[in-house]
Amino acid sequence: MLHVYTEQFKxxxxxxxxxxxxxxxxxxxxxxxxxxxxxxxxxxxxxxxxNAALEEAYDASLNTSVSxxxxxxxxxxxxxxxxxxxxxxxxxxxxxxxIFKDVLYHPYLDETLLNQEKSxxxxxxxxxxxxxxxxxxxxxxxxxxxxxxxHIPSTEEAPLIKAVQLNEVKALFEKLKELPxxxxxxxxxxxxxxxxxxxxxxxxxxxxYQPHPLLKTPIAKKExxxxxxxxxxxxxxxxxxxxxxxxxxxxxxxxxxxxxxxxDSDSMLFKRIRETHSMAYSVQAIPSIKYGLLIIQGSIDPxxxxxxxxxxxxIIKELxxxxxxxxxxxxxxxxxxxxxxxxxxxxxxLSRRALMQYYFNEPFEIDAYLAQIRAVxxxxxxxxAENLKEVxxxxxxxxxx
Amino acid sequence: xxxxxxxxxxxxxxxxLKVVHLKRPGFLKTYAALIFPVGxxxxxxxxxxxxxxxxxxxxxxxxxxxxxxxEEMTDVFSRQGASANAYTTYQSTSxxxxxxxxxxxxxxxxxxxxxxxxxxxxGIEKEKGIIVQEWSMYQDSPFYRxxxxxxEVLYQDHPYALDILGQKESIEAMDxxxxxxxxxxxxxxxxxxxxxxGDLDLSEIITALDKKLTFPKPTTKRPVAIEGAFIDVEKDLxxxxxxxxxxxxxxxxxxxxxxxxxxxxxYMALDIAxxxxxxxxxxxxxxxxxxxxISDNFFTEISFYDNVYDVTMxxxxxxxxxxxxxxxxxxxxxxxxxxxxxxxxxxxxAGIGSFIFSLESLEGMVRSYTRYLHDGISEExxxxxQNDLTFEDVLSAYQTFxxxxxKVTVLLKPSKETLNKQKNKxx
Numbered sequence: 124m125l126h127v128y129t130e131q132f133k134x135x136x137x138x139x140x141x142x143x144x145x146x147x148x149x150x151x152x153x154x155x156x157x158x159x160x161x162x163x164x165x166x167x168x169x170x171x172x173x174n175a176a177l178e179e180a181y182d183a184s185l186n187t188s189v190s191x192x193x194x195x196x197x198x199x200x201x202x203x204x205x206x207x208x209x210x211x212x213x214x215x216x217x218x219x220x221x222i223f224k225d226v227l228y229h230p231y232l233d234e235t236l237l238n239q240e241k242s243x244x245x246x247x248x249x250x251x252x253x254x255x256x257x258x259x260x261x262x263x264x265x266x267x268x269x270x271x272x273x274h275i276p277s278t279e280e281a282p283l284i285k286a287v288q289l290n291e292v293k294a295l296f297e298k299l300k301e302l303p304x305x306x307x308x309x310x311x312x313x314x315x316x317x318x319x320x321x322x323x324x325x326x327x328x329x330x331x332y333q334p335h336p337l338l339k340t341p342i343a344k345k346e347x348x349x350x351x352x353x354x355x356x357x358x359x360x361x362x363x364x365x366x367x368x369x370x371x372x373x374x375x376x377x378x379x380x381x382x383x384x385x386x387d388s389d390s391m392l393f394k395r396i397r398e399t400h401s402m403a404y405s406v407q408a409i410p411s412i413k414y415g416l417l418i419i420q421g422s423i424d425p426x427x428x429x430x431x432x433x434x435x436x437x438i439i440k441e442l443x444x445x446x447x448x449x450x451x452x453x454x455x456x457x458x459x460x461x462x463x464x465x466x467x468x469x470x471x472x473l474s475r476r477a478l479m480q481y482y483f484n485e486p487f488e489i490d491a492y493l494a495q496i497r498a499v500x501x502x503x504x505x506x507x508a509e510n511l512k513e514v515x516x517x518x519x520x521x522x523x524x
Numbered sequence: 525x526x527x528x529x530x531x532x533x534x535x536x537x538x539x540x541l542k543v544v545h546l547k548r549p550g551f552l553k554t555y556a557a558l559i560f561p562v563g564x565x566x567x568x569x570x571x572x573x574x575x576x577x578x579x580x581x582x583x584x585x586x587x588x589x590x591x592x593x594x595e596e597m598t599d600v601f602s603r604q605g606a607s608a609n610a611y612t613t614y615q616s617t618s619x620x621x622x623x624x625x626x627x628x629x630x631x632x633x634x635x636x637x638x639x640x641x642x643x644x645x646x647g648i649e650k651e652k653g654i655i656v657q658e659w660s661m662y663q664d665s666p667f668y669r670x671x672x673x674x675x676e677v678l679y680q681d682h683p684y685a686l687d688i689l690g691q692k693e694s695i696e697a698m699d700x701x702x703x704x705x706x707x708x709x710x711x712x713x714x715x716x717x718x719x720x721x722g723d724l725d726l727s728e729i730i731t732a733l734d735k736k737l738t739f740p741k742p743t744t745k746r747p748v749a750i751e752g753a754f755i756d757v758e759k760d761l762x763x764x765x766x767x768x769x770x771x772x773x774x775x776x777x778x779x780x781x782x783x784x785x786x787x788x789x790x791y792m793a794l795d796i797a798x799x800x801x802x803x804x805x806x807x808x809x810x811x812x813x814x815x816x817x818i819s820d821n822f823f824t825e826i827s828f829y830d831n832v833y834d835v836t837m838x839x840x841x842x843x844x845x846x847x848x849x850x851x852x853x854x855x856x857x858x859x860x861x862x863x864x865x866x867x868x869x870x871x872x873x874a875g876i877g878s879f880i881f882s883l884e885s886l887e888g889m890v891r892s893y894t895r896y897l898h899d900g901i902s903e904e905x906x907x908x909x910q911n912d913l914t915f916e917d918v919l920s921a922y923q924t925f926x927x928x929x930x931k932v933t934v935l936l937k938p939s940k941e942t943l944n945k946q947k948n949k950x951x
Binding site: 130131132133134169170171172175178179180181182183203205206209239243246247250252253254255256352353354355387388389393394397398401402403405422423424454457458462465468469470520 | 528551552553596598602605606624625653658661663666667767803804805807809810813814816819820867870871873874875876880883885
């Protein structure tokens with residue numbers, strides 16, 4: 124169990140994460156099950172009643188989601204609520220526990236709800252497919268990560284959801300009772316109170332999820348792809364294999380490199396692509412440490428794509444061939460450090476740090492990591508830049524509507 | 525009322541700029557926002573006569589205050605350990621930063637860049653290219669275009685008909701003289717507010733700011749109240765685009781109250797009324813989902829700026845006609861039939877919860893506090909108004925909505941080309 128206790132905030136959350144090995148069909152069944160779990164229960168047999176109970180509990184919220192954690196399907200259920208000590212309402216916490224227990228143990232799993240929730244997930248997929256930025260991003264990842272063991276192609280999502288059957292959902296729900304679980308309590312929820320929650324919820328049957336070594340599969344070089352669509356802008360992606368993964372020693376230096384290249388308004392991309400050449404409103408470098416990649420993403424003027432590509436090539440060449448100057452390095456390091464320190468004022472960031480500590484052995488206390496950022500030198504940046512190999516270029520849009 | 529231990533202090537710098545300190549114990553960082561009363565709805569300033577300026581000017585001004593002698597001011601903040609940003613709404617422009625250290629230096633930079641900017645012809649020309657790129661980015665979203673069309677038809681000759689960014693032509697029309705004049709009229713310290721949130725003692729910093737800040741000289745140029753005619757309209761529009769499903773937006777424009785207190789009272793009562801009738805625990809929501817009229821992305825929203833007062837409802841739908849009929853029929857039912865008193869009390873309780881959630885971040889806290897600052901109303905005032913609301917107030921506000929003067933629906937559906945693509949994909 125992870126317990127991030129702090130009185131800094133006026134709201135708390137309790138999150139349960141269940142894990143099972145990544146398998147495409149199961150991921151879809153899990154998505155449907157967890158969508159159904161936050162909807163109706165034995166005690167609250169309609170959405171109306173469950174939502175009313177949450178409103179009555181000072182707008183407490185229930186969130187369920189399913190995501191991929193490398194080779195695992197991570198199924199999350201969370202309740203977020205106002206700090207009980209603020210309210211002169213003795214029954215408040217008991218009511219919250221009752222709701223959460225009911226959602227967890229007695230969800231309403233019938234054919235009508237199954238079809239309804241499947242339809243909402245399919246609606247959501249259609250909405251994503253109606254947005255150019257989403258289409259571009261899905262096409263990028265599907266073509267780039269084709270065949271990768273940690274990736275499920277977006278084209279498979281809708282058919283797999285449609286195929287989910289009630290017996291599969293019920294079977295997964297039964298299996299859930301013995302799956303590895305990770306409990307995370309965050310905010311002003313003291314241990315004595317947390318123990319009460321856990322006693323009532325009775326999660327003793329679940330082994331705690333144990334992290335394990337992860338695959339580092341380099342992405343193979345691919346032919347560039349241009350997809351023409353009626354748009355005012357072009358989404359342009361340049362993808363580089365960086366060879367740096369989450370638990371690598373080079374990760375702090377890689378973060379500094381990413382910041383210098385395209386982290387904020389002080390970055391090379393922002394200054395040259397946006398401010399000097401007015402080619403784009405938005406341009407940035409995005410680290411993808413799960414896959415060892417660095418992605419440069421710009422939404423650019425269709426008439427300037429060639430110039431843009433030349434400028435990107437020139438920026439990368441400069442990074443590979445010259446040492447970044449002292450000031451640039453210092454301000455990038457300072458900016459990252461300050462941003463990490465400021466983020467400590469967010470409960471979701473603190474929760475994430477606790478998770479990253481558990482999953483990847485990253486320090487929860489930030490001092491050690493800040494020291495690693497400070498230790499990065501210009502030689503590290505040049506070495507990592509030299510290792511960047513462009514493996515893919517993707518373009519979406521470009522035909523002005 | 526709950527005691528949340530929130531403290532508020534106010535100061536005045538050089539007897540001109542109001543500073544509000546929202547104390548929030550336990551937070552490491554400080555979040556500051558400097559707010560000016562000019563936004564997308566403002567279109568004119570006044571000296572001996574009224575001068576109109578192009579749509580999108582407030583947003584353009586926001587971009588340009590962030591540059592000095594070719595240097596991005598965000599870089600200056602970054603070097604001082606801060607992260608800065610800005611945003612323009614229909615009613616105001618805010619310049620913000622967050623930092624743990626160098627507060628005095630960062631506050632000086634924030635005030636100096638906004639009060640004493642240095643615009644150049646070349647800088648303005650360069651910015652046009654960037655803002656047109658920003659505008660183009662939004663144009664690529666069919667949902668944005670659908671919403672924008674609804675707003676255009678509902679508001680016609682009112683400035684709210686146009687986007688905060690303006691149009692391509694109005695962005696291109698911006699020039700140095702216009703920007704300087706708007707700045708002079710609207711960026712006076714007497715009409716601005718500096719809000720600082722965090723766990724700190726401000727007294728020394730205020731003294732330093734008082735000594736070191738240079739404000740613009742008082743001017744004869746003055747802001748002009750938001751203008752614009754309202755024309756009653758009832759229209760049902762259909763647009764086609766490259767979308768995979770059908771999406772319906774309803775817009776209802778209502779008369780606004782001229783009395784400030786009444787206006788906010790009405791707004792808070794309507795907020796509860798809409799939650800009662802259309803919210804996630806309402807009878808309508810459950811039934812419409814069960815009947816497939818709406819999807820779980822259905823929402824209602826109130827736009828509430830100066831003389832702009834409307835309700836938007838939107839959802840993905842499999843049955844747009846039946847959805848529309850269901851809404852029309854529901855709006856004919858007497859308020860007492862669709863809003864019950866238990867629900868009213870429950871939603872008041874939920875309102876307290878959502879206020880507490882808004883305190884979870886300094887950004888959220890400042891945004892809530894400054895949202896209605898132009899009218900001198902804070903989030904705490906809203907909570908008090910909500911606390912005093914009666915069931916009858918809620919019924920009465922709902923009746924105003926039922927009698928909305930203007931109603932526009934816009935259905936966004938797949939184009940023939942998209943439908944053909946869908947068919948080919950299936951076959």
